[in-house]
Structures are given as C-alpha cells and as structure tokens.
Amino acid sequence: MFKEEKKKLLIVCDNKTKVYANLLSQLISAKDDSENEVIGSKDGSVIASVWEEKHFLANEANISSDQNILFIGSSKSAKSVIPNVSEKFNEHGIHYGWLGNQGVIYIEDRLLKKEEYDSFTTFCEQQQREFKEKVELNLLHATPNIVKGFALLLPYVYPVAIFSIVSSMKAKKKIMKQQYHTGVYHFYMNALTPFLED
Structure with missing residues (x-):
C-alpha cells in the first residue's frame, strides 16, 4: 500500500495578519476528524508553513509555480495576487479566492454598518x-x-x-x-481542500 503524498501550503502574512496565519496553521494541524467525517482538511494530509512577507519576498525567486501559496491580508504581495484570483467567497466584507496555486484571504478596509x-x-x-x-x-x-x-x-x-x-x-x-477569524475558519472548513486540489 502506497503512502499518500502530503500537500504543502505556504501561508504568507505580515505583522498584522500573522495571528490569522497561525490560526490557519493550527486548524490544519489539529486532529479534528471523526470516524465518519473529515473536518476542513483530512488530518495529516497538509503541511503548513507560515512566512512573513519579508521572508517570502527574499525567497520568491526560488519558489516554484507548483508551490501552494495562500496570502492573508492586503500586503503588497497579496495586492499583486488579488486582481487575478477567481473569487470563491465574498460576504460580510470577507473575501477569498484563488487561481492555480496562489490564493488570498482578505477583509475590506471599512467599518460595517x-x-x-x-x-x-x-x-x-x-x-x-x-x-x-x-x-x-x-x-x-x-x-x-x-x-x-x-x-x-x-x-x-x-x-x-x-x-x-x-x-x-x-x-x-x-x-x-472578527472578520479575519471567521474568514480563516470558513476557508479552512469549505475551501482549503478544493484550493489544494484545484
């Protein structure tokens, strides 16, 4: 029997969004599946690394196009990805989407009514x-x-x-x-697996 290959996910954030990048990494590493149900991604199927944007920019030239990268927030790097992604979720000021192996989760910079x-x-x-x-x-x-x-x-x-x-x-x-916490959780529950398998 062959061993299932683990997906690798690089989560890129800045100082302000690092807590949400860590939240996603923690959700991915949590053993939350039951016998009958997979919660978010299958336990142990994804290896996540959190990089701050400065580290990402310093190594960008060496990152291959088959590396799954998820940007969290509206950093300079994320803003270069946002116009190209196919938006999968847009509610309550929360946005996420992806194109190929690059995705983004970001929040509208405005006060909700x-x-x-x-x-x-x-x-x-x-x-x-x-x-x-x-x-x-x-x-x-x-x-x-x-x-x-x-x-x-x-x-x-x-x-x-x-x-x-x-x-x-x-x-x-x-x-x-609150929007970031909810957006990251919603992405984990509903979109992480499709993003990694697209």
Whole structure:
C-alpha cells in the first residue's frame, strides 16, 4: 500500500495578519476528524508553513509555480495576487479566492454598518464561531465621513465628532479581527481542500 503524498501550503502574512496565519496553521494541524467525517482538511494530509512577507519576498525567486501559496491580508504581495484570483467567497466584507496555486484571504478596509454587522454576527453563529465581545454600533458609527469632517469645523459639536471618529476606528478594528477569524475558519472548513486540489 502506497503512502499518500502530503500537500504543502505556504501561508504568507505580515505583522498584522500573522495571528490569522497561525490560526490557519493550527486548524490544519489539529486532529479534528471523526470516524465518519473529515473536518476542513483530512488530518495529516497538509503541511503548513507560515512566512512573513519579508521572508517570502527574499525567497520568491526560488519558489516554484507548483508551490501552494495562500496570502492573508492586503500586503503588497497579496495586492499583486488579488486582481487575478477567481473569487470563491465574498460576504460580510470577507473575501477569498484563488487561481492555480496562489490564493488570498482578505477583509475590506471599512467599518460595517449596523445592519451589516448584525447579518455578520448571524453568519458567525451559523458557522459556530460566536464572539464573546460583540461590537456595539450606534448612529454616530453610521455617519458618513464627509459629515464627520464637516462636523469638525463646528466648535459646538467638536467633542461629539472626535468621539465618533475614535469610536468608529476602535469598532472597525474589533470587527476586522472578527472578520479575519471567521474568514480563516470558513476557508479552512469549505475551501482549503478544493484550493489544494484545484
């Protein structure tokens, strides 16, 4: 009986997305299959390595085209791949796709509106990926940036405008973390095997 060849996956990230690259690597290495069901990729069938972008760029010339590479985030290297991939998932500001042996997972750089965030949290619950801390979005978060900018010119609403901008930036950062966690998990569960076998 022959031994099944293991697929090799190179996960490329930057400083900001390294935690999500490590999450995917951990999911791949987890022994989560049951007797009747394969969860994500078959246990032991994939060997994942996490490289920071600077390491990838230093070695890019030596990487063959048959190497499976997955970029996480919107780094310079990822941005050169994004226009070429065939998008497989685009919901709740989460995107992933691939073409050949190169794929990417990235998040839209914007704050979700309240109704979009509510839809996202429902999606997370369906994926069994609920978050302990839900982000509270209010009317100030929905205010268009141009109105916030104009509001800065009015001294009597200055504190409100500053609070709104700072509050929106904090909310966006928290939501993007949740989106990355969910996107990586969704990719692992639904797209890792097709990506590696395409």
